[in-house]
Amino acid sequence: MANPVTPNMYLSSRFKFVTGGALAVLLIPVFYSLWYVLAQANNAEGFIGNLSRIDAPENANGEFLESFLFTVLLAVISSTVALMAALISSALLVEHSIKNKFKKGVDGTWFEVLVSIPHAVWAAAIFLWLSQSGVLSRISFQLGLVENPADFPTLVRDNNGLGLFIHYLSKEYPFMLLVLTVVLWARYRYLSPVAASLGAGLIYRTRYLAWPILKPAALGVWLVSFSFILHSYEAPALLGSVKPRVLSVLVFELFKDPTIEKRATAALIGVLLLVVTAFASLVGLFLIWKSTRKVADV
Amino acid sequence: MLKSFFKVTAGLCAATFLLVACGADETQTEAASFDPQDWDSVLQSADGQTLNWYIWGGSDSINDFIDTTYGPALEEFGIELNRVPIEDTADAVTKVINETEAGKDDGSVDIIWINGENFATLDKQGLLFDEWARSLPNSSLVDFENPVITKDFGRDIGEKESPWSSTQFQMIYDTDRLEETELPRSYKDFQQYACDNPGRVTYIAPGPGAFQGTRFVKGSLYELADDSSVFGEFDQSVWDEWSPKLWESWNEVEQCLWQEGNNYPQTEAELHQLFANNEVDFSITQAIAGAGPLIEDGSIPETSKAFVFDNWMIADSNYLAIPVNAENKASAMVLANIILEPEFQAVQITPESGFGLGYVIDLSKVKDEAQLTLLQEASSGLGEAAVDPRDLVASSAPDSASEYQDLLEQGWRSQVLG
Amino acid sequence: MFKVDIKTVPNLLAKISLFATICVFIVQSISKRWFWPQLWPNNFEFEETLSNFGDAIPLLWTTFIVAALVSLIGIILSAPLAWLIYNIGQKYRIVLILLVLFPALIPPVVSGVGYSIWFIKIDFDGNIAAVVAAHLLISLPYMLGIALSILFRQDRELFEASAGLGWSGDQIFFRIALPLMRAGLYLAAFVGFTISWGQYLLTVLVGNGQVVTLPMVVVSLATSADQTRFAALVLITMLVPALVTVLYHKVLNKTGEYEFANT
Numbered sequence: 001m002a003n004p005v006t007p008n009m010y011l012s013s014r015f016k017f018v019t020g021g022a023l024a025v026l027l028i029p030v031f032y033s034l035w036y037v038l039a040q041a042n043n044a045e046g047f048i049g050n051l052s053r054i055d056a057p058e059n060a061n062g063e064f065l066e067s068f069l070f071t072v073l074l075a076v077i078s079s080t081v082a083l084m085a086a087l088i089s090s091a092l093l094v095e096h097s098i099k100n101k102f103k104k105g106v107d108g109t110w111f112e113v114l115v116s117i118p119h120a121v122w123a124a125a126i127f128l129w130l131s132q133s134g135v136l137s138r139i140s141f142q143l144g145l146v147e148n149p150a151d152f153p154t155l156v157r158d159n160n161g162l163g164l165f166i167h168y169l170s171k172e173y174p175f176m177l178l179v180l181t182v183v184l185w186a187r188y189r190y191l192s193p194v195a196a197s198l199g200a201g202l203i204y205r206t207r208y209l210a211w212p213i214l215k216p217a218a219l220g221v222w223l224v225s226f227s228f229i230l231h232s233y234e235a236p237a238l239l240g241s242v243k244p245r246v247l248s249v250l251v252f253e254l255f256k257d258p259t260i261e262k263r264a265t266a267a268l269i270g271v272l273l274l275v276v277t278a279f280a281s282l283v284g285l286f287l288i289w290k291s292t293r294k295v296a297d298v
Numbered sequence: 299m300l301k302s303f304f305k306v307t308a309g310l311c312a313a314t315f316l317l318v319a320c321g322a323d324e325t326q327t328e329a330a331s332f333d334p335q336d337w338d339s340v341l342q343s344a345d346g347q348t349l350n351w352y353i354w355g356g357s358d359s360i361n362d363f364i365d366t367t368y369g370p371a372l373e374e375f376g377i378e379l380n381r382v383p384i385e386d387t388a389d390a391v392t393k394v395i396n397e398t399e400a401g402k403d404d405g406s407v408d409i410i411w412i413n414g415e416n417f418a419t420l421d422k423q424g425l426l427f428d429e430w431a432r433s434l435p436n437s438s439l440v441d442f443e444n445p446v447i448t449k450d451f452g453r454d455i456g457e458k459e460s461p462w463s464s465t466q467f468q469m470i471y472d473t474d475r476l477e478e479t480e481l482p483r484s485y486k487d488f489q490q491y492a493c494d495n496p497g498r499v500t501y502i503a504p505g506p507g508a509f510q511g512t513r514f515v516k517g518s519l520y521e522l523a524d525d526s527s528v529f530g531e532f533d534q535s536v537w538d539e540w541s542p543k544l545w546e547s548w549n550e551v552e553q554c555l556w557q558e559g560n561n562y563p564q565t566e567a568e569l570h571q572l573f574a575n576n577e578v579d580f581s582i583t584q585a586i587a588g589a590g591p592l593i594e595d596g597s598i599p600e601t602s603k604a605f606v607f608d609n610w611m612i613a614d615s616n617y618l619a620i621p622v623n624a625e626n627k628a629s630a631m632v633l634a635n636i637i638l639e640p641e642f643q644a645v646q647i648t649p650e651s652g653f654g655l656g657y658v659i660d661l662s663k664v665k666d667e668a669q670l671t672l673l674q675e676a677s678s679g680l681g682e683a684a685v686d687p688r689d690l691v692a693s694s695a696p697d698s699a700s701e702y703q704d705l706l707e708q709g710w711r712s713q714v715l716g
Numbered sequence: 717m718f719k720v721d722i723k724t725v726p727n728l729l730a731k732i733s734l735f736a737t738i739c740v741f742i743v744q745s746i747s748k749r750w751f752w753p754q755l756w757p758n759n760f761e762f763e764e765t766l767s768n769f770g771d772a773i774p775l776l777w778t779t780f781i782v783a784a785l786v787s788l789i790g791i792i793l794s795a796p797l798a799w800l801i802y803n804i805g806q807k808y809r810i811v812l813i814l815l816v817l818f819p820a821l822i823p824p825v826v827s828g829v830g831y832s833i834w835f836i837k838i839d840f841d842g843n844i845a846a847v848v849a850a851h852l853l854i855s856l857p858y859m860l861g862i863a864l865s866i867l868f869r870q871d872r873e874l875f876e877a878s879a880g881l882g883w884s885g886d887q888i889f890f891r892i893a894l895p896l897m898r899a900g901l902y903l904a905a906f907v908g909f910t911i912s913w914g915q916y917l918l919t920v921l922v923g924n925g926q927v928v929t930l931p932m933v934v935v936s937l938a939t940s941a942d943q944t945r946f947a948a949l950v951l952i953t954m955l956v957p958a959l960v961t962v963l964y965h966k967v968l969n970k971t972g973e974y975e976f977a978n979t
Contacts, residue, residue, distance in 0.1 A: 010803045010885035019796040030819045033830025057708040109965045110730035116957035118914030120931045125737045133575035133752040141753040149577045150497045159560050231823040234916045238938050241561045242503045243715050248825045256388050258395045270826035277821045358942045400836040568939045575752035596748045597941030
């Protein structure tokens, strides 16, 4: 995609000034915010001091590492399972559409509706369905499968994050499916029949044609999903258990306390969370960039 | 083309600005300086103010009670009530701290329903308006010699807090499911009941904002030590002696609890839901009217009733406090005075009011016959779901020094939970 | 035997789960004391229904205004930003993209606190504009991404031809690029609206208690006593974005989904 036009040729300085200026104004709170959080994290006993005291009883009370691992694992596992499901589904759906010569591809309206539903509300719905006193449990009672709520399995507000996993899976899967299907439909629908007529089987086509096309998009949605779950607060507030707490919940609880030490700890954990996200994003963006180049080379 | 772009953008900025102007606080007449000791100047200054009352919004019945009882009363003084519901009183505390830190002297918080550690936090940082609570006309009805009133979690309230109501920790059971004779009457009984009926009891996880859980565990601490006064002043050696035994006693029964102690309800409302859905056999309340208010608002079955253990049910008072940077201090003082009116104190204890917490005025100081009758009638009309006031008095225990709150919450999380 | 079209299965599953959930919440919003194990409620309660929904209207209005402003201002910012990034040299491109992306990388629990302190400092706290700004910062990356993707799909020759005819850069942007980007901008607006509608933490922190949106009340009522009112609010919070999505498809995307992806 060589660009014969010189950069900036279509940009008047007025345009650059106004647009850049608007962005700058909007970003002022962001920079202040960063400075404030870093300053807070350095409060009390300074960065290193706070870091070494992060698990003190009056701070994270020994829960930091557990919280950290729990949150990261939850984000990684949920995103990965959702992605795999979405990859397989999108490939199958698009192949099916091609085979049956659907002109418009897959209509994703209802999946978009699912995606547009706020997480707080969706979490409430999941709790309603799956809790031990929820709808499924009541149906089980009517069917004679359980005698009291405790007989119904603990699916939400459990220590392993199962409820949260179900929540994120059911929200991220439609989102990923939508994006991947769009990408595949745009770029794959002409390639596939051609390859098929040349004798390429479904598996071959999927592996060597669909996958390279999907890879950057797949990495992108995984990254979006991972960051989102890492930062998420609403769903864990409704579906999480007393312990382990997700990092955002831990940070929020600590921030609410007016004592300096707790706020410093909260800021510190927040900074760590930011660093992890930034790192994951950089790695992810690099991988996406690399995979885009590979397709061009082919 | 660019001109129209600019026009649109300018228009949008104007629109946003208008929205901001409309959405922002109503411009107030500058808070006229008033003398807290001169009640007339207080009333004069309060007229026309909007009072921003920051108050825990987790109970709809309490919210309704406030709107219908104090709202109209304040209007008679020309004060408009803006009840700001908050998840946790600590949120209001944080806000006052943030705003003072940022140098804001027309603070958004005018008055807070507060006690305990939240009071301690603001007091320690010198953020509370002082020398007003005993200048209220109705403060003459309060017995300021009574330590239950003058000590908030062991801390002297001075003239910074004005009392509102009293509470006492109680348990709730469902008369449909249990007989009165089967009820546990001590924390030890409770633990025994748990192991006889595995998975059928739990308690609220002690933690910031979940003081009911802390209070329950604290009661069991008193029972272990067979003494509450030893916790009145903070003493590290006392804590070191008793806390291991406390953790041991709750760790022993962990397996018998709901979900084998892997999870606990985090709020009182969650516990009520578990109780109502027949997942556990007991819930708790702090209302003097017992289970009445909760039955009224539909959170628990109509057959519920409150009961107490034989001892160590913690009772305390709660208050109103005014931040030092509050914008509308005069109307805040008027509210605190209204709240101490005998008629309102009489109404607030009944289950029908939706509030159901006890009164804080001293009946012997009420001179008016009619008001006295009101109060006495209210006391005897607490309803079926309440505990006999004599049993309440017999089982009551004071709260401890405020330092134990954090220690207990942190200790529980690290030693008992998980 | 009727043929089950595989393509419609996902759609069908989505529709069923939505419909069932809505039904359950409707039942909860008109009943009281719907305790376990009642499948059909024992006590219906209609008196409060009207007031529950009526009380929700100011909340609905606030949430809607914020979301609408976010989507509107978002596309007004995204379109020129996309054009800027499209035309500017490689060196600055990365910088600009990172600048827009960065706010979305900060955890809301952290950025919310920071923004709220900033707004308190400039005495601009607790109003709708502050909340809109906070929501914008987190939605802009997505909106810009969509705008960029549609811009990059366009044929450069169109721009070059117009330049050859003597049009200025600004003219090319307003008269050619923008109309071409229209479908993408609609999608971006829709995405911005949806993201803002669902925000909780940012509104709680930046709104400072004075801007109250539906998700805020939903979360605080989730474990409260009044499950009836909770259900009513959940319904509204759920149905409005659903409606907006369906409307978006019927009005702004009539030709079929993602038509811009077909180029």
